[in-house]
Amino acid sequence: MEGETFVSDLASTVNATTLIDAPRGIMYDRYGHVVVDNDLELSVTYTNPSRTTSSQTMLEIAEKLEPLIEMDTERVTDRDKRDYMLLKMEEEERYELVTREEREELDGVSAEYQLEIERITDEQVESLSNRDLQVAAIFREMARGYANSPQRIKQRITDEEAHVISENLDRLPGIDILRDSSRTYPYGDSFHAFFGSTSLIPSERIDYYLARGYDRSDIVGTSFLEEQYEEVLRGQKAVVESITRREGSQTIDREVKERLGQRGNDLVLTLDMELQQRLEKILDDEIRKSGNSFISDRSAYAVLMDPRTGDILAMAGWWDRGDRNRDSFADHSGNVHKVFEMGSSVKAASVLTGFHAGVASPGTRFNDRTIYLPMTPPKRSWNTSGFGWIDDRRALEQSSNVYMFEIGMRMANCYYRAPNASCGWTTGSGGTIERAYQDVRNSFSQFGLGSETGIDLPSYSSGLIGGSESGGNLLDLMIGQYDNYSTLQLAQYIATIANDxxxxxxxxxREIREPATDPDEQGAVVKKFEPTVLNRIDMSDTHISRVQQGLRDVMTRGTARGNFANASYQPAGKTGTAQVKVAVGQGDNRRIVDGNTQSLVGYAPFNNPEIAFAVVVPDVKLGSNGGRQGIAQEISKSALEAYFELKETRNGATPIEEPLLEDINMN
Incomplete structure (x- = not known):
């Protein structure tokens, strides 16, 4: 009976639903320290009610908003400025940019617009006032949004800006203030890179996220842990429903209903933040102590992990590219993305490979002397006079190159007897050299050298394989001077030996937890990740035990005895020094400088390993040129001492005075 009345009421009622982002889950270290938190803040947004809203209307709103907020104009591009200038021009001014004849010849409105943009002079662009740039910055963000979806114009608005905007919302259609949050890092740059970053959905992945129920304006994790655990960390959005009834142009009633959102689930990391801070300081101290020891860039990388579980306890990188104005030299991600020739630190894998292939066995002795092969430079150990007849343990202890060469040659059917003797190995069509390369690399991959580590990150390096499979390069492969590996791969390799x-x-x-209601407590466990065995290497317990004894010899009476022989924590390990050539200078001044990459791998205690480590220090000058030797050993020694000291006494990780705020990426 009153159908017309209800139809009229319906026509005058506007129902708008807005989804408000909930804070992301936070991250804890293994001892409950909050390492990634949320900073609650306010954002000013624009919701375009229709795809048909004109640019001119949006510009008018931007001009009204401009006096109320301070915008960062650094991101306003040259094209943004020209678009803004065209919108500000009268129709007659725009017609003066392009003649009628030119418009008739152009193919469509888009071509006309492009030509108008090009006709605006650089002088006109440079004449824009600061107010113009502020308006352009606001309009730029408004135009990037989608219909019926809040688009952030500015995050972290001040209380004063929030008050003044609130007072003027009635004359700013589509503008609103929403509760928002951004990431904070109580420990600054410590492990920061691995926490990852967040931003608007990248354009190349928009379809992926839309198919999973995301909105185009959502903030998502775009790297490292934030990306890897996006589905866990994302919060459940709040829903705000606004029902407005109008008579003519007047609002007579407005009702707002809100369904609260929920913060995302939390992550408990394997990280020991106190140990991480100690490790970062050790790297910083040792690199600075080394002075002018580096050929060009100064850098060092270190990984500490539990060989029994795979838990990453600390992972730090330090890199100085010569920019002394940098606030931080942190390069933690270099542990998983950068690869190097690791030198003799891989020789434990070489010996085990020889045992498994049957070309050597525990106690086998080879004559360490200079080897001469056709079309190959003389191959010898670091002790140029040779070590004479040595067995496998002595070869590891003194880092014999020739012992590893003999294993490689025998795997390629080369039994070297006298200077310039023919080896009998063949190349091409699956010859013995090619088979030897394949067998060695297959063996190395079982330890994680040259294969995927499996770490829970969206991307990491699996190493770099050398290209030319010649006989001489096969020998270099056996001593870690051909294929390249990451520091994490090196740590996984030595941890595999430590773990039998x-x-x-x-x-x-290690865990996913529900968001806690009490900030001083953690929520209930949603999922606990158990340690995962990727594989068991194809070597016998007897062979592994023999190599473990050789690694202990390295630290007690071998190449690392000076730093570790009397260590109470009884380490085992292997030193490495890879020869490198680094190009420095520009143009006519460009030259090649010889140097080395220092490395050390190991674990402790020898009889019951609970920590494995890998340290890599690239591109150090030769000792004869002023390079400091033993940097990797000094770093390793200090890192192990820090680990065992913290087992006895803990003071807790040290937060910085003001938590580091996430660098908001609205692009």
Whole structure:
């Protein structure tokens, strides 16, 4: 009976639903320290009610908003400025940019617009006032939004800006203030890179996220842990429904209903933040102590992990590219993305490979002397006079190159007897050299050298394989001077030997928990990640035990005895020095400088390993040129001492005075 009345009421009622982002889950270290938190803040947004809203209307709103907020104009591009200038022009001014004849010849409105943009002179662009740039910055963000979806114009608005905007919302259609949050890092740059970053959905992945129920304006994790655990960390959005009834142009009633959102689930990491801070300081101290020891860039990388579980306890990188004005030299991600020739630190894998191939066995002795092969430079150990007849343990202890060469040659059917003797190995069509390369690399991959580590990150390096499979390069492969590996791969390799041949999957997250209501407590466990065995290497317990004894010899009476012989924590390990050539200078001044990459791998205690480590210090000058030797050993020694000291006494990680705020990326 009153159908017309209800139809009229319906026509005058506007129902708008807005989804408000909830804070992301936070991250804890293994001892409950909050390492990634949320900073609650306010954002000013614009919701375009229709795809048909004109640019001119949006510009008018931007001009009204401009006096109320301070915008960062650094992101306003030259094209943004020209678009803004065209919108400000009268129709007659725009017609003066392009003649009628030119418009008739152009193919469509888009071509006309492009030509108008080009006709605006650089002088006109440079004449824009600061107010113009502020308006252009606001309009730029408004135009990037989608219909019926709040688009952030500015995050972290001040209380004063929030008050003045609130007082003027009635004359700013589509503008609103929403509760928002951004990431904060209580420990600054410590491990910061691995936490990852967030931003608007990248354009190349928009379809992926839309198919999973995301909105185009959502903030998502775009790297490292934030990306890897996006589905866990994202919060449940709040829903705000606004029902407005109008008579003519007047609002007579407005009702707002809100369904609260929920913060995302939390991550408990394997990270020991106190140990991480100690490790970062050790790298910083040792690199600075080394002075002018580096050929060009100064850098060092270190990974500490539990060989029994794969837990990453600390992972730090330090890199100075010569920019002394940098606030931080942190390069933690270099542990998983940068690869190097690791030198003799891989020789434990070489010996085990020889044992498994049957070309050597525990106690086998080879004559360490200079080897001469056709079309190959003389091959010898670091002790140019040779070590004479030595067995496998002595070869590891003194880092014999020739012992590893003999293993490689025998795997390629080369039994070297006298200077310039023919080896009998063949190349091409699956010859013995090619088979030897394949067998060695297959063996090395079981330890994690040249294969995927399995760490819970969206991307990492699996190493770099050398290209030319010649006989001489095969020998270099056996001593870690051909294929390239990451520091994490090196740590996984030595952890596999420490763990009696079981290769564990490295992991950064051990638990997922519900968001806690009490800020001083953690929520209930949603999922607990158990340690994962990736594989058991194809070597016998007897062979592994023999190599473990050789690694202990390295630290007690071998190449690392000076730093570790009397260590109470009884380490085992292997030193490495890879020869490198680094190009420095520009143009006519460009030259090649010889140097080395220092490395050390190991674990402790020898009889019951609970920590494995890998340290890499690239591109150090030769000792004869002023390079400091033993940097990797000094870093390793200090890192192990820090680990065992913290087992006895803990003071807790030290937060910085003001938590580091996330660098908001609205692009």
């Amino acid at each position: 041949g079981y290769r564990m999957e490295p992991r950064l997250v």
